Amino acid sequence: MTAAQKTAKANFKKAIEYRKKTGVTLKEAFAHVYGKKVGAVKKKAAPKKKAAVKKKVVKRGAKTKVLKLTKQRGTSVKSYDKRHQALPSGKRKTAWGTTYYESRANRSDKGVLLGIKKYDFERYLEIGISNPRWCYNMVSCRDKDGVDPGYEFENNVANYKMTSDEFFELISEDKQWDVIFIDGLHLAHQVIKDINNSLKHLSPNGFLVIHDCSPLNVWRQRENYMMDNRYYPWNGTTWKAFYHLRTTRLDLSMCTVNTDSGVGIVRRGKQELVYDNNPFYDYNIFDFNRKQHLNLIECSEFSEWLTKTDNIE
């Protein structure tokens, strides 16, 4: 067992003992061991002013019409599109210094994907496309394939209009891709299946890219995507699938780039297994150990990680 694994194990034991002794919650026990404050009272933010209703003046001939532009509600594609917008369009720099154009919201996973292009990969597969403008259209590869049953976006451009399970049943055993972006159903059991199936079809030096591995908070990692007939920001339980591999797969190199809710990268190689101190996949334990459990790195460290994990036997 390595020093890091020993420390994780010892801290886990300490937290359990402390909880038994004091009767505090598991979260508080971990906070005690790691010397962090739990439930520190946040300063109340000043109440937001009611958003003024914007008015747009439209001139039609002699008449002038005033249109009220109220905030759009509901689950239309347009409002869904709006809510996902994070940063304005513009030129972005990737971790390895090249510039690319972000045509819509800053879904930086595209930055990672484009970075992977440094290997001149030619075959790309996206599991879960939804609106192709968000990612699929931005990837320039000789061969592109997409799988999506079309649950979310009306104009489904996937050439395989089906679930990922049906897709992997259908394709021939020898079919391979260099980059497989897993962004379909974000529930741990499905992500595990997608990862295992994708590994069977990954070229020798290829990558898996897995979206939403580092949820911002406990709400984001809930199981239900749609609630009360509405979509809210959602990462699902993808982190559990990633954590499972971090504790069990010696034959993979894995990291999560700390951007866009965590972009997991998996390639063949090797890794030091994480000591499993979270057998019940509790979010608070994950949160305390996030950096180690995901091997979380910053965008600026990604290029170095790629070089380090190149040609690992």
Ligand SMILES: C[S@@+](CC[C@H](N)C(=O)[O-])C[C@H]1O[C@@H](n2cnc3c(N)ncnc32)[C@H](O)[C@@H]1O
């Ligand atoms: C989060 S969206 C994909 C977003 C897109 N990849 C991007 O970068 O913005 C998830 C998509 O997965 C699709 N999906 C849901 N369940 C699926 C499954 N079992 N297999 C494949 N795709 C699935 C949905 O229809 C939806 O379009």
